[in-house]
Amino acid sequence: MGGTGGVAPLAAARPRHRPHPTGPAALGRHDEAAAMLEHCRDLFTRTGDTYGQALTAYTLGDLRLAQNRVEEAREHFMRCHRLSSDVGLGARALQRAQECFADR
Numbered sequence: 001m002g003g004t005g006g007v008a009p010l011a012a013a014r015p016r017h018r019p020h021p022t023g024p025a026a027l028g029r030h031d032e033a034a035a036m037l038e039h040c041r042d043l044f045t046r047t048g049d050t051y052g053q054a055l056t057a058y059t060l061g062d063l064r065l066a067q068n069r070v071e072e073a074r075e076h077f078m079r080c081h082r083l084s085s086d087v088g089l090g091a092r093a094l095q096r097a098q099e100c101f102a103d104r
Contacts, residue, residue: 030067037063054083058093065100074100 037060044052061076077097084090 030063033063034060050083050085054080054086054089054093057083058089058096061093061096065096070100 037056041053041056041060044050044056057076057080061073061080064070064073064076074097077093077100080093081090081097084093
């Protein structure tokens with residue numbers, strides 16, 4: 001594994017984004033879920049983890065859509081797109097941002 005001393009790079013070890021069917025948002029506790037995600041975003045920002053920031057932004061976008069807060073959802077998806085070095089995640093975020101206003 002290259003010059004990492006047999007340890008896989010952290011980015012390579014991260015799982016792909018998958019929606020989670022459990023947790024506060026799945027139970028309709030959107031405010032609690034948003035608070036938890038914002039806390040995670042702050043931690044990722046302080047530690048410089050842009051992948052974590054991007055993934056959190058994407059999840060906040062999903063949450064805001066569930067609350068029918070379309071403009072906020074679009075802002076989160078665009079933030080994810082800007083932050084993501086994962087081409088697939090960035091492309092999905094851009095598509096979701098465009099979908100926010102497709103039905104208007």
